[in-house]
Amino acid sequence: MPINCKSSCGKKAVLKRPKTGDALCKECFFAAFEAEIHHTIISSNLFRRGEKVAVAASGGKDSTVLAHVLKLLNETHDYGLELVLLSIDEGITGYRDDSLETVKQNRDDYQMALKILSYEELYGWTMDRIVAQIGRSNNCTFCGVFRRQALDRGAKQLGVDSIATGHNADDIAETVLMNILRGDTARLRRCTDIKTGGGDDTIPRVKPLKYSYEKEIVMYAHYKKLVYFSTECVFAPNAYRGHARAFLKDLEKVRPSVIMDIIHSGEQLRFKDSVKKPVRGVCARCGFVSSQQPCKACVLLEGLNRGLPKLGIGKKSKGDRMIANQDREIALRERANLVKNDF
Amino acid sequence: MSAKELQINLEFSAGAELLFGNIKRRKLSLDGTVKWTVASLLKWMHANILTERPELFLQGDTVRPGILVLINDTDWELLGELEYELQPNDNVLFISTLHGG
Ligand SMILES: [Zn+2]
Numbered sequence: 232m233p234i235n236c237k238s239s240c241g242k243k244a245v246l247k248r249p250k251t252g253d254a255l256c257k258e259c260f261f262a263a264f265e266a267e268i269h270h271t272i273i274s275s276n277l278f279r280r281g282e283k284v285a286v287a288a289s290g291g292k293d294s295t296v297l298a299h300v301l302k303l304l305n306e307t308h309d310y311g312l313e314l315v316l317l318s319i320d321e322g323i324t325g326y327r328d329d330s331l332e333t334v335k336q337n338r339d340d341y342q343m344a345l346k347i348l349s350y351e352e353l354y355g356w357t358m359d360r361i362v363a364q365i366g367r368s369n370n371c372t373f374c375g376v377f378r379r380q381a382l383d384r385g386a387k388q389l390g391v392d393s394i395a396t397g398h399n400a401d402d403i404a405e406t407v408l409m410n411i412l413r414g415d416t417a418r419l420r421r422c423t424d425i426k427t428g429g430g431d432d433t434i435p436r437v438k439p440l441k442y443s444y445e446k447e448i449v450m451y452a453h454y455k456k457l458v459y460f461s462t463e464c465v466f467a468p469n470a471y472r473g474h475a476r477a478f479l480k481d482l483e484k485v486r487p488s489v490i491m492d493i494i495h496s497g498e499q500l501r502f503k504d505s506v507k508k509p510v511r512g513v514c515a516r517c518g519f520v521s522s523q524q525p526c527k528a529c530v531l532l533e534g535l536n537r538g539l540p541k542l543g544i545g546k547k548s549k550g551d552r553m554i555a556n557q558d559r560e561i562a563l564r565e566r567a568n569l570v571k572n573d574f
Numbered sequence: 575m576s577a578k579e580l581q582i583n584l585e586f587s588a589g590a591e592l593l594f595g596n597i598k599r600r601k602l603s604l605d606g607t608v609k610w611t612v613a614s615l616l617k618w619m620h621a622n623i624l625t626e627r628p629e630l631f632l633q634g635d636t637v638r639p640g641i642l643v644l645i646n647d648t649d650w651e652l653l654g655e656l657e658y659e660l661q662p663n664d665n666v667l668f669i670s671t672l673h674g675g
């Protein structure tokens with residue numbers, strides 16, 4: 232027997248919202264889902280009229296729904312924003328090349344400009360080539376570090392005021408858990424922020440879907456018939472996040488509010504002043520924001536170019552030793568060559 | 575088609591199909607002389623078509639958390655989940671939320 236929509240619109244309910252437990256029809260669900268994102272945007276002052284905003288588009292469900300909802304809200308509530316799509320091509324055959332087709336579909340469907348920036352042009356390396364050199368053990372480190380900076384570079388090229396990313400409530404709760412398990416106080420402090428960066432030297436990142444449940448995002452995409460790409464990256468999935476994710480989904484089954492509860496806990500955490508905070512500066516080599524000198528991206532890149540891919544993976548002291556060793560060897564070889572040329 | 579058969583449609587999307595031989599749509603003819611629930615359907619799927627890594631689809635007697643089930647485009651959470659009794663020509667859709675981002 233069908234259940235009626237809770238908002239007594241007279242229609243049949245099609246889903247149970249995990250966030251509230253309400254049974255809603257399609258139309259009332261769309262309205263509630265969109266209204267909450269609008270509320271998040273307004274109450275957190277994410278945007279200002281006249282701004283240009285890049286939607287970080289991967290072709291996956293989150294960024295596809297984000298682009299759709301931002302375009303819709305921008306029109307219905309007259310935010311006065313210029314929205315553009317920004318995609319990063321990591322150079323992963325059979326994964327990114329396919330998902331970029333989805334992004335191009337978004338570009339056509341939403342009539343937004345699209346900028347695709349590749350690792351190849353930024354760093355001179357594709358992920359396919361990086362994996363060929365380093366194997367499959369630390370490739371996610373390279374990919375993650377390079378992507379973070381690639382988005383900043385792309386945003387700078389586009390001259391945008393902020394970058395909107397598709398992080399949803401489940402992602403953020405997962406990240407809170409992971410940072411607690413790793414004891415990473417610096418990240419724990421930042422990971423629930425709806426807006427990060429935005430000093431003189433960085434382009435702010437915003438997360439309009441911060442309070443949107445994954446189930447609702449998937450249901451929204453399904454009922455709106457939005458096309459998205461859902462294949463796992465062909466290179467090893469992130470195992471650690473996978474565990475946090477499975478754990479969280481198990482908790483959610485017992486208590487759906489757990490996702491919000493964890494986010495709120497993360498937001499309420501306060502650290503003593505004596506807890507060391509990383510100092511954010513600018514990388515002397517590439518000029519992008521970093522709390523290390525040089526930045527992680529530059530170290531990883533140097534490792535690749537020197538043929539020492541482990542350079543940025545372990546401790547810095549170890550990396551410095553590897554560089555010193557290689558420099559010494561090169562110097563020796565050059566001297567040997569000089570000697571040979573003398574004859 | 576005999577009257578002794580229960581015909582239903584299965585659909586898989588957003589990566590769930592990868593666990594079922596990469597086939598997105600199937601028509602099933604089940605034994606119509608017995609009552610079929612989602613619970614018994616899942617058992618049947620496990621025994622017959624869940625070819626890849628069952629632990630990525632099932633957890634205990636039910637689907638793994640993170641896989642959404644829609645029956646005739648309605649959330650199974652509104653329909654009694656495992657206890658729902660399948661009707662002729664029902665469409666059962668499994669959507670994975672565990673793939674991609
Ligand atoms: Zn309604």
Ligand SMILES: [Zn+2]
Pocket residue numbers: 514515516517518519525526527528529
């Ligand atoms: Zn740098």
